[in-house]
Amino acid sequence: MALKRYVVACFDDEEVLFPAVKRVRNAGYKIQDVYTPFxxxxxxxxxxxxxxxxxxxxxxxxxxxxxxxLSCMGWIFTQDWPMNIGGKPNFPLPAFIPITFxxxxxxxxxxxxxxxxxxxxxxxxxxxxxxxxRATDDLFVMAIECTDRTNxxxxxxxxxxxxxxxxxxQVAESGWxxxxxxxxxDLYAEPHSIGY
Amino acid sequence: MASxxxxxxxxxxxxxxSMGLIGVGLLAFIIGFITKGLSSDEQQQAIFWGTLxxxxxxxxxxxxxxxxxxxxxxxxxxxxxxxxxRVPEAISAVVPIFGVIAMFxxxxxxxxxxxxxxxxxxxWVNPEGDKILEKKSGFLNPVFFVVWTILSIGxxxxxxxxxxSLSRESDESPMNLDQSKKWVWKNTVTxxxxxxxxxxxxxxTTPWFWLMSIDSHWYSTMFSWYTFASAFVxxxxxxxxxxxxxxxxxxxxxxxxxxxxxxxxxxxxFSIFWTYLWFSQYMLIWYSNQPEETAYFQPRTxxxxxxxxxxxxxxINFVCPLLIxxxxxxxxxxxxxxxxAILILFGHWLDFNQMVMxxxxxxxxxxxxxxxxxxxxxxxxxxxxxGRALAKVPLVAKNNPFLKESIIHHT
Numbered sequence: 001m002a003l004k005r006y007v008v009a010c011f012d013d014e015e016v017l018f019p020a021v022k023r024v025r026n027a028g029y030k031i032q033d034v035y036t037p038f039x040x041x042x043x044x045x046x047x048x049x050x051x052x053x054x055x056x057x058x059x060x061x062x063x064x065x066x067x068x069x070l071s072c073m074g075w076i077f078t079q080d081w082p083m084n085i086g087g088k089p090n091f092p093l094p095a096f097i098p099i100t101f102x103x104x105x106x107x108x109x110x111x112x113x114x115x116x117x118x119x120x121x122x123x124x125x126x127x128x129x130x131x132x133x134r135a136t137d138d139l140f141v142m143a144i145e146c147t148d149r150t151n152x153x154x155x156x157x158x159x160x161x162x163x164x165x166x167x168x169x170q171v172a173e174s175g176w177x178x179x180x181x182x183x184x185x186d187l188y189a190e191p192h193s194i195g196y
Numbered sequence: 197m198a199s200x201x202x203x204x205x206x207x208x209x210x211x212x213x214s215m216g217l218i219g220v221g222l223l224a225f226i227i228g229f230i231t232k233g234l235s236s237d238e239q240q241q242a243i244f245w246g247t248l249x250x251x252x253x254x255x256x257x258x259x260x261x262x263x264x265x266x267x268x269x270x271x272x273x274x275x276x277x278x279x280x281x282r283v284p285e286a287i288s289a290v291v292p293i294f295g296v297i298a299m300f301x302x303x304x305x306x307x308x309x310x311x312x313x314x315x316x317x318x319x320w321v322n323p324e325g326d327k328i329l330e331k332k333s334g335f336l337n338p339v340f341f342v343v344w345t346i347l348s349i350g351x352x353x354x355x356x357x358x359x360x361s362l363s364r365e366s367d368e369s370p371m372n373l374d375q376s377k378k379w380v381w382k383n384t385v386t387x388x389x390x391x392x393x394x395x396x397x398x399x400x401t402t403p404w405f406w407l408m409s410i411d412s413h414w415y416s417t418m419f420s421w422y423t424f425a426s427a428f429v430x431x432x433x434x435x436x437x438x439x440x441x442x443x444x445x446x447x448x449x450x451x452x453x454x455x456x457x458x459x460x461x462x463x464x465x466f467s468i469f470w471t472y473l474w475f476s477q478y479m480l481i482w483y484s485n486q487p488e489e490t491a492y493f494q495p496r497t498x499x500x501x502x503x504x505x506x507x508x509x510x511x512i513n514f515v516c517p518l519l520i521x522x523x524x525x526x527x528x529x530x531x532x533x534x535x536x537a538i539l540i541l542f543g544h545w546l547d548f549n550q551m552v553m554x555x556x557x558x559x560x561x562x563x564x565x566x567x568x569x570x571x572x573x574x575x576x577x578x579x580x581x582x583g584r585a586l587a588k589v590p591l592v593a594k595n596n597p598f599l600k601e602s603i604i605h606h607t
Contacts, residue, residue, distance in 0.1 A: 041606045042606065051524075055523075059522075086483075087485075094478065094479045094482050094483070097475060097479065098479075
């Protein structure tokens with residue numbers, strides 16, 4: 001992980017945000033993400049993000065659960081400790097279906113949960129840089145990554161022109177880190193101004 | 197002024213197809229009637245009338261499921277279905293016609309098919325000397341059967357008609373806020389009446405009377421839900437086919453991938469629901485292993501001759517929808533959705549086939565050209581009557597208060 005430089009543009013209207021996303025992307029700037037107070041339909045397409053693979057992962061976890069349940073019960077009841085229960089066969093498939101179903105659901109739910117946390121870099125004691133506290137309230141916060149060739153002043157003027165109500169420049173850790181916010185001021189080389 | 201895209205017109209090709217299918221079906225019906233229906237063999241007659249019975253009940257229930265679909269989405273304050281609401285409405289307009297046909301067939305079986313105190317399909321018509329049937333005769337008797345059947349089909353038709361006329365009423369003039377509120381209230385009340393009646397009949401008594409009573413000693417508490425799930429998922433498949441057909445012909449301009457995606461979700465979800473009930477019914481009976489309960493599964497599993505159809509049915513109705521309709525892209529693919537809708541309709545038709553015929557003919561599979569002929573007859577009638585109903589009213593309910601919500605619908 002490394003410190004990166006950002007121009008942070010805040011919008012107060014969805015209707016302004018979409019054309020702005022389009023203009024910023026067309027101008028060749030790299031948008032890291034747009035933080036919104038609520039899910040905005042179609043924003044992922046506008047940002048050109050690829051479809052999530054989380055459901056593929058869920059499917060794989062699910063069939064792992066199915067296999068685990070069937071092979072575990074099958075091995076126990078036919079190899080390890082065969083028992084005669086009500087005259088049923090040693091591998092009574094219908095009786096195993098409910099448990100197989102439960103384990104399928106459990107594996108895929110728990111697996112997807114942890115995968116989601118990993119992809120979003122969420123874990124206990126893990127800290128993330130917040131670009132703007134009002135992203136959880138009423139602002140749509142667009143973080144644009146600056147490269148060596150980016151002219152920050154030009155970019156600021158460009159997003160203001162695109163309808164941003166608030167623009168600032170931040171240097172921040174882009175990934176996640178362990179630790180405490182108050183002790184790691186080095187990760188906020190230039191603390192952003194909070195626009196209340 | 198109704199433009200071309202708002203007003204459906206039946207095409208010559210559609211008429212040719214419907215007439216062709218009806219012709220083939222009638223031919224099969226006549227041949228079946230001569231070879232089986234007029235046969236002196238009681239079993240052959242039972243097979244002929246049983247074939248008519250399951251087809252008429254299946255197609256009646258899937259058309260009625262369209263109105264149920266409208267009513268539950270209305271009650272849930274759903275807006276997304278409004279852009280294509282006229283399609284299920286047109287399908288449900290067939291209910292009175294199919295209802296009368298089904299009533300005629302069932303009443304003939306009850307009253308006309310008795311051979312010296314023995315009814316080859318509904319054994320409960322003559323309960324004398326059978327202790328179990330004598331005890332059941334308070335419920336399973338011809339009078340109650342007739343009254344309840346007429347009441348069921350009559351109220352489905354009447355309440356469905358009310359829903360359709362309310363929908364047509366909204367076309368007359370644009371509504372202001374007060375009128376809209378009043379209209380939504382009336383629509384909601386009618387929809388709830390239909391839903392309650394539908395729940396009482398299709399959710400319990402209708403399958404008991406029409407289908408479960410063929411195995412008159414046997415009963416299953418899962419049976420009605422199982423029948424309902426079968427009918428509902430096929431009903432959604434039928435709506436999907438008509439929506440895609442109209443879309444391909446350039447109608448329904450506001451219906452798009454998002455609406456198709458939701459129909460696909462319904463098809464996927466209710467296929468799983470059907471399997472859940474299939475399995476619950478099977479496992480409880482298999483596990484407790486009581487002779488009077490396993491009687492139903494004897495001809496259908498293990499050593500029974502119906503085993504092939506019974507398990508094929510599970511593959512078509514569960515494995516295929518589960519694997520094929522799971523991804524988002526497949527629910528937005530018109531070709532794949534058409535294929536799946538036809539497959540699901542066929543699968544549940546086969547399900548009804550084994551539900552009825554395996555009980556009538558326990559030691560011989562009866563699937564023959566007669567079955568497919570009667571299916572063609574009903575397919576032709578659906579194309580003909582639904583096409584006619586679609587052409588009567590504009591395809592978009594342009595003053596429906598939920599129309600905008602439906603147009604901007606995003607899954």
